[in-house]
Amino acid sequence: MSPTNPPPPDPTSVPPAVVHRLSLYLRELRHQMADGNETTSSSQLGRRLGFTDAQVRKDLAHFGQFGHPGVGYRCDELVEAIRKILGTDREWRVALVGVGNLGRALLGYRGFHQQGFRLVAAFDADSSKIGSKIEGVEIHALESLAEVMSTQQIELGVVAVPAAEAQAVTDQLVAAGVGGIVNFAPVTVTVPEGVCKVGVDLARELEQVTFALANRLRET
Amino acid sequence: MSPTNPPPPDPTSVPPAVVHRLSLYLRELRHQMADGNETTSSSQLGRRLGFTDAQVRKDLAHFGQFGHPGVGYRCDELVEAIRKILGTDREWRVALVGVGNLGRALLGYRGFHQQGFRLVAAFDADSSKIGSKIEGVEIHALESLAEVMSTQQIELGVVAVPAAEAQAVTDQLVAAGVGGIVNFAPVTVTVPEGVCKVGVDLARELEQVTFALANRLRET
DNA sequence: CATTGTGAACTTATTCACAGCC
């Protein structure tokens, strides 16, 4: 309620789905701010994103009290609160492994930078690429991964190599002390306890759509 | 049980999470086949993917009976069954809108083709790109979207344009009769009932990781 | 008086546990 919000009532054991929605709220709040709105409400957010108002409020309730009864939420306040919750109230230094088609696209993706993610190093097995720069980011040899990760103080890794190499690359990143990994290879990699992992498989996303179509459903 | 499985006991109202896991099972089954396995089991699949064996069986039970008690699942049989369920037992003709960094990466992504998705046309607003081919796919003007979609019999659309244009492009795709859309723009677009939509936001995926890290959790 | 925050009711999803089968 006050400018600096009360501490989270429940630090851990937040359902993953809540975290997903949280970053959706964040994105939507920014759009609403860009549209000139100073405040919003749980029902407005919910309507826009396809949730109920109660769900929006319950999700936020996991982390504290951010609203003003009778008024709603101040967009800038809630943006800051969610950024803090998601850990994006600071910069994160990120390494990319695999400078193929997808890797190059990720190097050029401005959305990362806007959310505070800094791609500060890239790695590839192809020696012809090593030493060159793409989008201002230097491509290093895979062999120097541990060293560069350490000197560059990199905390997150993005894996964009073929499926066959994904586990080995993941192991290297973990050994180099990375805290979390986003894996774009179409394979399930395993990481030790304590390392966070998210997988993105582009073909799988399309399959969600074809399932709905093949079974004549509507989805959101 | 028989080579041609019994019809699904429950056609509709399958939880979205089940469909997500289904395509994970499919991917894992293919890896196991590539490793030379003829059969697998719910516990093996579950262990590999981080689910319980009961969950694997329950998920499949939504659609019929595919296993052999005492034996497990024949990989090739189950792959075919899941492909049929997901609707990927045939080719799907797909259009890409937005040939920027990400769009070009998607055009070059071989995983789509492997799963039966054919990117047969691309569209962009930049007139300097129009008429050229990337990865063998011709780039058309946005204005000819409806016409090309129709003559090329395209059923799915992939949106890879900036956030500001995503809704307009989505509306055009819907108007052109597309059945489903995968949206890579960092904005929530709305589609009418009956059109299926999936959103992928690369920065959001990283936020799932930073949340876990900022709160010192381990995730899978 | 519109809107939040929240306990209680409800709904959905997951796990357990075991009968039946190979």
Place this chain on the structure above:
DNA sequence: GGCTGTGAATAAGTTCACAATG
């Protein structure tokens, strides 16, 4: 003996509904 399929039990997540509030 090992494994599936499934009803029953448990857990998790969502919605309801309303007192509290600026």
